Amino acid sequence: MLTIPVRTAESYEIFIERGLIDRSGQIIRAVAPQNCRKIAIITNRRLSELYAGRVTATLRELGYEVIFCLMGDGERFKTLRTVEKVVGCLLSQGLGRHDLIVALGGGVVGDLAGFVAGTFMRGVAFVQIPTTLLAQIDSSVGGKSAVNHKLGKNMIGVFKQPRTVIIDPDVLSTLPQRELFAAMYEAVKYALIADSDLFELLEVVPKTASALLSDRRLEELIACCCYIKADVVSRDERETGERKILNLGHTLGHALETVTGYNRFKHGEAVGYGIMFASSLAKELGLITKEQQDKIYNLVRSFGRLPSLDGIDSGVLLGAIAKDKKSVAGRAVFVLPNGIGKVVIRDDVPIEVLGRLLNRFLEQGL
Ligand SMILES: NC(=O)c1ccc[n+]([C@@H]2O[C@H](COP(=O)([O-])OP(=O)(O)OC[C@H]3O[C@@H](n4cnc5c(N)ncnc54)[C@H](O)[C@@H]3O)[C@@H](O)[C@H]2O)c1
Structure with missing residues (x-):
């Protein structure tokens, strides 16, 4: 497994290995807050069908309760409207401030989930599982997260570093x-x-x-x-x-x-x-x-x-x-x-x- 450190105010590591998604639970447990019980996976329908089951299985094995919040697929869903819906989904399923959010998707999901993680209850822990090559080499690393305004792209955002980034190059096989x-x-x-x-x-x-x-x-x-x-x-x-x-x-x-x-x-x-x-x-x-x-x-x-x-x-x-x-x-x-x-x-x-x-x-x- 390749490991790359990111030395920011809250340092973390990026892990890269084929098939890693099936071991994501162990990596997430190592960085989750001590009292974390619930893990919310933010993703879209397509990725949920392709990969959420595998992530969920590794988390459930470790005793976590896994909840899902699905968002629309595409840049046009990277908005405050979607943030509000996702926050509603998290609140109604009882995600707490000691719990954790997983972003499972490309840059759109990662940016939106990062924004939610940076602002939900003034910030909760989150992990990136990027599924596009762009997200694996760029958007999942570095902590920039944002949503779009009708007057401009990425105009509303926060810096929110993930606790770790889990990169499985094999998931790119389903990418157009x-x-x-x-x-x-x-x-x-x-x-x-x-x-x-x-x-x-x-x-x-x-x-x-x-x-x-x-x-x-x-x-x-x-x-x-x-x-x-x-x-x-x-x-x-x-x-x-x-x-x-x-x-x-x-x-x-x-x-x-x-x-x-x-x-x-x-x-x-x-x-x-x-x-x-x-x-x-x-x-x-x-x-x-x-x-x-x-x-x-x-x-x-x-x-x-x-x-x-x-x-x-x-x-x-x-x-x-x-x-x-x-x-x-x-x-x-x-x-x-x-x-x-x-x-x-x-x-x-x-x-x-x-x-x-x-x-x-x-x-x-x-
Ligand atoms: N935060 C940052 O530092 C940063 C840097 C660069 C780009 N970005 C943002 O990233 C976004 C673009 O991200 P993107 O290029 O990943 O696009 P995307 O997230 O829209 O994904 C592209 C498409 O591929 C699908 N998809 C994703 N993974 C898949 C997989 N493994 N198999 C099949 N389909 C899959 C998605 O559902 C989507 O339809 C933009 O909003 C951009 O602003 C952010």
């Missing part, structure tokens, strides 16, 4: 192929931020779902990403500085998601475009060479065809970039590769350069 590969762009992000070896690993891992899922390097890939995220978060839990580097590819990525109403791109796919755009900017500003830019493009492209950019207006996209949460006084902030395995944060990209590259980007898809 598009979801699996959309997460690979986040892995490319980690490689560019901190790890040129991970970059090389990503170049050689299989590019079809069945081959990737049965490849032993999958655990290594997940572990490398978790390690980098845990390392960055351990130094800057509340994103006052360094943690911002995790936003590589997200300035353009979020803008693309916003202007297409969140229904053309998977989040990771938008980040894939964002990474290509960041490397174009980096090349333009002399931070990387043409060869490095080509290497990055080739890696991004190797994970399949990204959805088209047709019909996206560069002026509208520039407007969305300026409104990004990360912008400072209207100036867009970009995380840019500075070689492979290192990044810099820049808020001084000339608007003329930005506009020119954006036009080229939209015309040629880069």
